[in-house]
Amino acid sequence: MKIAIASGKGGTGKTTFTTLFAYANRPALYVDTDVEEPNGHFFLKPEITEEKDFSELVPEIKDDKCTFCGICADECPYKALVIIKPTKKWLFFPELCHSCGICSYVCPEKGALVEVPRKKGIIRKGKAGDVRFLGGLLNLGEPTAVPLISAVKREIKDDEKVIIDAPPGTSCPVVEVLRDVDYVLLVSEPTPFGIHDLSLTVELVRDLGKPFSIVENKYKEGNTSLEEYAKKENIEIIYRIPFEEEIAKGYSKGELPFARFEQGMKELYQKIERRLK
Amino acid sequence: MKIFITSTGNSLKSKVDPKFGRCDYFIIYDTETKEFEAKENPYKAGQSSVGISLAQTVIKTGSTVAISTNFGPNAHRVLKEGDIKMYKADEDMTIEEAIKNYLNGKLKEVMSATSHEQADKIFPHHNE
Numbered sequence: 001m002k003i004a005i006a007s008g009k010g011g012t013g014k015t016t017f018t019t020l021f022a023y024a025n026r027p028a029l030y031v032d033t034d035v036e037e038p039n040g041h042f043f044l045k046p047e048i049t050e051e052k053d054f055s056e057l058v059p060e061i062k063d064d065k066c067t068f069c070g071i072c073a074d075e076c077p078y079k080a081l082v083i084i085k086p087t088k089k090w091l092f093f094p095e096l097c098h099s100c101g102i103c104s105y106v107c108p109e110k111g112a113l114v115e116v117p118r119k120k121g122i123i124r125k126g127k128a129g130d131v132r133f134l135g136g137l138l139n140l141g142e143p144t145a146v147p148l149i150s151a152v153k154r155e156i157k158d159d160e161k162v163i164i165d166a167p168p169g170t171s172c173p174v175v176e177v178l179r180d181v182d183y184v185l186l187v188s189e190p191t192p193f194g195i196h197d198l199s200l201t202v203e204l205v206r207d208l209g210k211p212f213s214i215v216e217n218k219y220k221e222g223n224t225s226l227e228e229y230a231k232k233e234n235i236e237i238i239y240r241i242p243f244e245e246e247i248a249k250g251y252s253k254g255e256l257p258f259a260r261f262e263q264g265m266k267e268l269y270q271k272i273e274r275r276l277k
Numbered sequence: 278m279k280i281f282i283t284s285t286g287n288s289l290k291s292k293v294d295p296k297f298g299r300c301d302y303f304i305i306y307d308t309e310t311k312e313f314e315a316k317e318n319p320y321k322a323g324q325s326s327v328g329i330s331l332a333q334t335v336i337k338t339g340s341t342v343a344i345s346t347n348f349g350p351n352a353h354r355v356l357k358e359g360d361i362k363m364y365k366a367d368e369d370m371t372i373e374e375a376i377k378n379y380l381n382g383k384l385k386e387v388m389s390a391t392s393h394e395q396a397d398k399i400f401p402h403h404n405e
């Protein structure tokens with residue numbers, strides 16, 4: 001079963017929850033798909049056992065074969081290639097290239113435009129006790145996280161308990177993660193800002209047709225704002241992490257109260273499992 | 278010879294537009310016929326690569342000189358490879374003055390691009 005943990009913006013306690021949840025349900029696979037700003041290792045502290053490059057093909061033009069006709073540059077949807085006819089020069093802007101392959105497809109001269117691999121990030125694997133870790137790290141300045149996220153996803157074996165830390169936001173990277181999970185947990189805080197952010201993610205998850213519920217972080221008795229939103233939208237708040245000084249203090253030191261939430265998070269997993277049967 | 282100038286309007290009395298890629302208009306002045314042509318910058322509101330696109334326009338129009346106040350790194354790279362000479366005009370100059378100053382050798386050649394950090398300071402909202 002694959003469960004993704006998502007939230008609108010960062011800083012809602014998503015990574016904290018995901019770590020506690022994976023630990024409580026060990027043996028499990030923790031997948032950090034926030035490849036632009038991975039922080040899943042922060043609390044989990046896995047020992048990295050494997051690291052490999054993630055590369056994609058980018059164009060390289062051979063000056064002796066190219067006629068500088070400019071077709072490749074005209075057809076590049078991202079303006080990553082520039083052909084300067086008068087001076088017979090070509091320029092490539094790697095930070096704009098999406099490795100779509102169109103330039104090599106449209107080039108009419110045989111051998112003028114070849115595709116060469118370019119490293120765009122890395123994929124890491126590791127383990128922290130019975131929690132295995134999988135994640136990616138995208139090089140700075142790359143235009144899109146989606147291909148690396150897909151590559152990370154390909155490393156997931158189907159038969160395990162997979163707990164996925166989704167990237168923040170509501171754009172392509174998070175869609176790439178959520179589109180083939182079984183269940184989504186949306187972590188949110190009971191603040192106006194948090195609820196607004198949550199509502200955007202709720203729309204997205206509904207569009208994707210995924211079953212989901214809310215995890216309320218920093219729950220305080222008497223603050224019913226998130227509860228009211230959930231009631232109005234007919235969404236279940238399936239779990240609550242109370243707001244306590246102690247948790248916050250540990251958090252800032254990279255420590256989590258693992259034992260305290262173990263039982264509750266085990267039950268939460270089982271509840272979702274039963275629901276999906 | 279043709280001169281390409283980024284402009285805030287469509288006449289020679291308009292002021293120079295300090296942002297190369299996101300200028301409102303550009304003016305192409307022909308030093309032989311003394312005629313000019315003004316066009317709206319089609320890339321002005323584009324999401325990205327506006328500098329690259331406009332730099333290619335400079336080359337396509339057959340201009341050999343580009344005048345603006347700030348050239349971004351990508352635009353600078355394209356123009357340089359295209360053998361286009363870049364000159365800096367102060368932003369309160371009119372197009373007319375910029376042309377005159379260029380022809381009298383009074384404009385400074387731009388040797389390096391305006392970095393993103395500098396651009397953030399000069400145009401705090403240019404990415405919005």
Ligand code: SF4
Pocket residue numbers: 057058059075076077078079080081096097098099100101102103104
């Ligand atoms: S691979 Fe696609 S994005 Fe990259 S240069 Fe070629 S056409 Fe442009």
Ligand code: SF4
Pocket residue numbers: 061065066067068069070071072073083106107108109112113
């Ligand atoms: S399409 Fe091929 S031949 Fe034409 S400019 Fe591009 S690389 Fe050169």
